[in-house]
Amino acid sequence: MQIYAPDGAVGPPSSLRQPGRPVLTGLRIGVLDNAKPNARLVMERAASQIAARTGATVTLVTDKGPGHNAATACSDEVLDRLQKEVDLVITGSAD
Amino acid sequence: MTLIEVADTPDALDALLAERGWGDGLPIVAPTPERVDAMLGALGDVDPDEVVATLPPRFGEATRRIIAVNAVMAGCAPEHLPVVISAVRALARPEVNLRGVNATTHCVAPLLIVHGEAARRGGYNGGTGAFGPGNRANATTGRAVRLVLLHVAGAVPGPGDASTQGGPAKYTYCVAEHIDATPWQGYAASVGVDAPSAVTVHCGEGPHNVHDMESSEPEAILDKVASAMATMGHNNVVISQGEFFLALCPEHAATIASAGWSRRDVQSYVFQRARLPAGRVRAAFQSRAWEPWMHAVPDDDLLPVTAHPDHIRVFVCGGAGKHSSVIPSWGMTKSVTLPVEP
Numbered sequence: 001m002q003i004y005a006p007d008g009a010v011g012p013p014s015s016l017r018q019p020g021r022p023v024l025t026g027l028r029i030g031v032l033d034n035a036k037p038n039a040r041l042v043m044e045r046a047a048s049q050i051a052a053r054t055g056a057t058v059t060l061v062t063d064k065g066p067g068h069n070a071a072t073a074c075s076d077e078v079l080d081r082l083q084k085e086v087d088l089v090i091t092g093s094a095d
Numbered sequence: 096m097t098l099i100e101v102a103d104t105p106d107a108l109d110a111l112l113a114e115r116g117w118g119d120g121l122p123i124v125a126p127t128p129e130r131v132d133a134m135l136g137a138l139g140d141v142d143p144d145e146v147v148a149t150l151p152p153r154f155g156e157a158t159r160r161i162i163a164v165n166a167v168m169a170g171c172a173p174e175h176l177p178v179v180i181s182a183v184r185a186l187a188r189p190e191v192n193l194r195g196v197n198a199t200t201h202c203v204a205p206l207l208i209v210h211g212e213a214a215r216r217g218g219y220n221g222g223t224g225a226f227g228p229g230n231r232a233n234a235t236t237g238r239a240v241r242l243v244l245l246h247v248a249g250a251v252p253g254p255g256d257a258s259t260q261g262g263p264a265k266y267t268y269c270v271a272e273h274i275d276a277t278p279w280q281g282y283a284a285s286v287g288v289d290a291p292s293a294v295t296v297h298c299g300e301g302p303h304n305v306h307d308m309e310s311s312e313p314e315a316i317l318d319k320v321a322s323a324m325a326t327m328g329h330n331n332v333v334i335s336q337g338e339f340f341l342a343l344c345p346e347h348a349a350t351i352a353s354a355g356w357s358r359r360d361v362q363s364y365v366f367q368r369a370r371l372p373a374g375r376v377r378a379a380f381q382s383r384a385w386e387p388w389m390h391a392v393p394d395d396d397l398l399p400v401t402a403h404p405d406h407i408r409v410f411v412c413g414g415a416g417k418h419s420s421v422i423p424s425w426g427m428t429k430s431v432t433l434p435v436e437p
Contacts, residue, residue, distance in 0.1 A: 003108075004126045005097035006117055006168060006246040008161035011149040035382045069334075069384050071195040071427035 024054035030086030137173035148187030151194035153249025169239035197250035203425035204264035213292030221271030223414025237267030276345035278352030290434035302420035321368035334426030335402035370397035
């Protein structure tokens, strides 16, 4: 017999991913804390170690904004700051 | 639409599901073109290939045909398909936050509440044993939505669903509102959906039992409801937008209403009573997604477990007996009620 596959097509991506930066020297690193316990500690350590190894600088550490947490995107204000003030962001995804 | 050739035996079908990573672990009905066409026949003059919703985290496109495929697999009858489609449409609303619902470590599953004519026509159970088992409409409609989430949304345990322990509600979770035993306006109309048929999706935990065999006063029953809500273990205690669905059994609802209490009175009273010492919550949780005013509550004062009485949603279901239930949400999600439409 024949049956239909139950998964269907995948829709178009809602946004395009920025290409990776080949060299980090001189870039500004931001840390976006997703508010999970110890996330900021781990990500700040990772950011400072990347900065030490590559010559980048950690210039911004922020949470996602009032009322935002690991289950949501950050606020528009925080996104705007990240876009203006840093070249790459370390964050925790999902939950 | 991809068609797959498979031998017409249960073993061959099971092997195919295992190989592709499909299904929920239970046997399925083979979604042959004939069965899927018969299922779609219930919808009338609509485009079966129109995308109803795009579902994260996989961002699969849920067309009516794909939803029908999953409804066949779940064992639905054709008259259940419009409810399944409407539930999928509701789950895709941004306030549901389906990406989070599907991907979180929490045990959340979408509860479907079917209202009105669709509940009556489809044979949904809002009476004795409404949360199951034993009723085809409830069991297969909830299962069809789960299969859509597994297959189309990609909410597969591990890569797409990080739930630490999972939960039985992730197999199927669907009831009808017991409108004949509801002493107030029907739930859907109470939230502004004045349609002959509607479906509510509420992404939450399994039902927490509230047992009261003896009280004849609303306060005594609702104090027990508040006690079931005011615990430290659910997400809402630190996420103030969280909702609680209060599924009152008909006897509790009748006792409360016969004292002259409205649904609004129930919401307000429970909001006042379901509270925890603010300092105790602060000491237990560093991360708190509260309304600004909640941060200002002194440690010695009692803090409500949600920010507003409107977050306490009251409907009636169940049969004889005096057991109601409380269903806390996952937290970062809001319930949605939509008319049942193909």
